[in-house]
Amino acid sequence: MSSATTSQAAAEKGSKASTKKGIKETLLTPRFYTTDFDEMEMLFNTEINKNLNNSELRVLQEFKKDYNQTHFVRNKEFKEVADKLQGPLREIFVEFLERSCTAEFSGFLLYKELGRRLKKTNPVVAEIFSLMSRDEARHAGFLNKGLSDFNLALDLGFLTKARKYTFFKPKFIFYATYLSEKIGYWRYITIYRHLKANPEFQCYPIFKYFENWCQDENRHGDFFSALMKAQPQFLNDWKAKLWARFFCLSVYVTMYLNDCQRTAFYEGIGLDTKEFDMHVIIETNRTTARIFPAVLDVENPEFKRKLDRMVEINQKLLAVGETDDIPLVKNLKRIPLVAALVSEILAAYLMKPVESGSVDLAEFEPQLGY
Numbered sequence: 573m574s575s576a577t578t579s580q581a582a583a584e585k586g587s588k589a590s591t592k593k594g595i596k597e598t599l600l601t602p603r604f605y606t607t608d609f610d611e612m613e614m615l616f617n618t619e620i621n622k623n624l625n626n627s628e629l630r631v632l633q634e635f636k637k638d639y640n641q642t643h644f645v646r647n648k649e650f651k652e653v654a655d656k657l658q659g660p661l662r663e664i665f666v667e668f669l670e671r672s673c674t675a676e677f678s679g680f681l682l683y684k685e686l687g688r689r690l691k692k693t694n695p696v697v698a699e700i701f702s703l704m705s706r707d708e709a710r711h712a713g714f715l716n717k718g719l720s721d722f723n724l725a726l727d728l729g730f731l732t733k734a735r736k737y738t739f740f741k742p743k744f745i746f747y748a749t750y751l752s753e754k755i756g757y758w759r760y761i762t763i764y765r766h767l768k769a770n771p772e773f774q775c776y777p778i779f780k781y782f783e784n785w786c787q788d789e790n791r792h793g794d795f796f797s798a799l800m801k802a803q804p805q806f807l808n809d810w811k812a813k814l815w816a817r818f819f820c821l822s823v824y825v826t827m828y829l830n831d832c833q834r835t836a837f838y839e840g841i842g843l844d845t846k847e848f849d850m851h852v853i854i855e856t857n858r859t860t861a862r863i864f865p866a867v868l869d870v871e872n873p874e875f876k877r878k879l880d881r882m883v884e885i886n887q888k889l890l891a892v893g894e895t896d897d898i899p900l901v902k903n904l905k906r907i908p909l910v911a912a913l914v915s916e917i918l919a920a921y922l923m924k925p926v927e928s929g930s931v932d933l934a935e936f937e938p939q940l941g942y
């Protein structure tokens with residue numbers, strides 16, 4: 573009797589205390605990035621690159637204003653709503669918080685390191701990176717506090733040490749980070765506007781913070797846009813066109829496949845997953861077309877048809893993983909599916925691209941209108 577009471581008490585205590593945890597790794601989990609910091613230092617050396625000039629200083633002033641300093645303040649609604657969320661919806665929200673927190677934290681780590689490493693070569697750019705890491709730390713912290721309402725917490729210290737980092741050369745860091753900031757902006761603002769118009773789906777208070785939050789992401793994206801304009805060699809040749817399309821495709825496909833595995837989340841807030849994703853992809857692509865020399869023709873209906881076929885193949889791949897077959901049989905079953913997925917991705921990549929971009933250094937002025 574007494575031992576039962578003790579274990580019950582222990583269980584209760586355990587459920588009250590936050591459980592620190594890692595995350596389930598898959599190919600589509602948000603990644604952590606690292607880069608060649610020596611090359612970064614060369615790129616930002618104002619003696620080597622004369623294109624780096626006062627435009628960065630202006631951006632710095634924007635970041636120093638710290639528009640969202642007092643924005644991320646929680647209220648008691650968070651805990652109340654978390655307690656009410658039960659069953660599958662609870663799991664979906666926890667996963668949403670975990671994935672978003674990981675993605676924000678990934679930005680924090682990269683920007684913090686860039687801020688540290690560029691201090692000597694280019695103090696202005698270094699300070700901007702540090703201020704961006706401040707924003708991402710805020711975002712990640714806010715999401716992690718959201719998790720604490722569910723008696724969970726991501727162990728960010730552990731993640732920093734234990735996770736694998738994907739290495740990208742600076743040029744690719746620029747493409748990938750620019751895109752992820754802009755797609756992040758479009759995701760947040762689209763959810764925010766949708767819930768504002770349809771308040772009956774406002775089921776979790778974090779979405780109310782998205783309007784100002786997404787402006788941080790937009791500013792981060794604009795900074796990368798300014799950086800790329802100062803490095804025109806990353807934008808103005810045939811290789812840049814191929815890479816720009818490659819990064820667009822990988823970012824769009826990853827989001828589409830990820831979200832189509834989590835339709836319950838989007839339906840839970842009254843969105844049609846595929847419609848939402850296509851809206852985000854089209855808007856991100858239009859934004860990106862202002863800077864990338866070539867983008868994908870995502871408004872061609874064939875592009876969406878290809879994405880939908882990738883979703884079908886991915887679902888079959890996931891189903892193979894769920895069976896009781898031995899690993900060898902699973903892998904054999906996967907081969908034709910992976911081949912089909914790769915050929916679908918390749919076909920999407922080879923669709924006739926849209927020529928874009930408007931790199932004009934002489935007229936360049938950072939566009940910061942918030």
Ligand SMILES: [Fe+2]
Pocket residue numbers: 676679707708711788789
């Ligand atoms: Fe962020």
Ligand SMILES: [Fe+2]
Pocket residue numbers: 679708753788789792
């Ligand atoms: Fe960001």
